[in-house]
Amino acid sequence: MTAPVPDTGPATVLVLDDNATTRYILGSWLRRAGHQVVEAVDGAQALALLTGTPAHELPEIALVDVRLPDMTGFEVCERIKERPHTTDLPVVHISATAIEASDRTQGLHRGADAYLTEPIDPAELQATVTAVLRYTRARRRAERLADRVAALHRSTLALYGAADADAMVTAAALGAIELGAAQASAIVLGPHRENLHLAHCVLSGAAESAPEVRLSTGSAALLDALAHHTLGDATGTDTVRLTAAQWQDALATDFTQDHGLPVEPVTLLVARTKPGRPLVAVAVDPSAAEDLDQHRLLSQLTQATALALEALRSQAEEHALALTLQRSFLPARLPATEGVDLAVRYEPASDRSEIGGDFYEAIETPAGLLLAIGDVAGHSLEAAMVMGELRHALRAYAIEGHDPRTLLQRLDALLVQLRPGITATVCLVLVEPGRRRVRIANAGHLPPLLRLPDGSAHFLTEHGILLGLNLPQPPAATHDTPPGSTLLLVTDGLVEVPGENLEIGLAALRESFSRAPGDLDETGGLLLESFAKAQADDVALLLARLH
């Protein structure tokens, strides 16, 4: 980019003197050197003029006569320095001859930046103005850089705090505005690589109001077009200036969406963290990246966006992997069995939370149709793995034709042996071959609900202790199931809510189940809808109608 602006270029200079001749002489010298001059005749006029001038149009230096009709030049200087609006305005005092050295030091002590004594030599005036301008401009640049580094830091925190791709492009676009861009667009591919996310932001006219951000989504083809102008397949960062036509052509590759961006030249900054990753792009108005420091900061913002996206992506990938694994542990389909209709619903815990260890199963065994539901304590990959192990072990033992109590005791022994310290609740319901009787063995799980053909529903409450403790289980309990009876097995995600009473939750579930429609799938949907709303935990439910 271009070299830094020299710190000695022309400036607007305020000349404050009650003597018209002095004002004229000083003004003409300054104008000859290329400066612009504004004049004031007394302190009040000068202060009013400064107050009425917007910050970016303020003079860059003030020449102030120390003897003024309404106040001393020292006082003017102090007023200038104490107002936030003008506190950075350097003041050069000018005084008549024969001034005491103490006057001069007083002026400097009270905030002046330099002191000239009449008769003034034009070269000395020029040199003083140049020196003062050089250091105030350098200081201002350093302050602005410090402000922008702080802004970059804030934006980086916002990027890492972003919960999704939209929040991330918003943070990146706002970050570019904070770094001095008048317009900024940030473009990333979402963490699942499904969608392009774009945020466009324009610096608002009113200084106090926040810039407006417009979000849109689109196709990754746009990133391919931008990569073609920059990094290709390489990693790292790159910056390129695109003409209005090039920018428009790139935008047009995303035929899915008109992002409604202005067709103007842009400076495009891109970053890629690893080979094979999609590009992250930030486009700003070219003037925003002209300054070398500014360009570096914008480039770092783009890199920070790419890194934050990488973090978001690995988080999303981990969760997706865990969910896939968890689902692979669950039966792909339920057996078609004579005399029993089955329906199952499984809802994993909400997107950002951890995975759980709920499971269900339905197996044809020599002793009848075995229904199972269970929950391994914990929200971790380990809980999900244990769930898979338990389910497979259950299948293996069940095929040998054991009764439900023996199955629970086998699972308990397995858990104690292989996963010491982990507990699980499991409820087994064996539907006997004639379908007219069920045998329940429940290891500390929520009791199954039985709805009779007359619509009445009650919990089958016989149970033993949860698994993983190496403790014996009571014998299975037997219940009659007249034709048309329906069983409901659930995990505690359905009824267990912090701050809510478990007993009330169970009573409400029983009530809803007794009034549920005849269709099993519909019933499952309704129950999930009315009970699993506030759920952070996973929920599994298994329904069985016995003909």
Next chain:
Amino acid sequence: MPAYTLTIDVRTHSTGATVVVLSGELDHQTAPRLRRVLERTPAGLPLVLDLTDLRFCDSVGIGELVFAARRTPVPESALPVVGAPADLRHLLALTGVERLVAHHHDVDLAVAALGPGAAERHAGP
């Protein structure tokens, strides 16, 4: 003051028994901290849990109560607990963990039920 979902207050009763007072929510997020506290309590001395202000307990929390019950000095003896709220008692009943605990009205009664010389011989009801 730091904000805790579960506060764990460990006291030593005049008889030497360790009293752990739980308040708030015992779930999969807070349970590991209770585990670390329980592991630091003297293994040879009786343990009493005061659950009066335990508002919520999930299946992992139940697992921790089982762990605590298994830390009692005498194997197969019940863990004295004080003030378990109705909802927790319901959950203890459903999971069958009820049989591993003995309920008491207050800490002194719970400690008294441990009997003299409880440090060596912890007698459950």
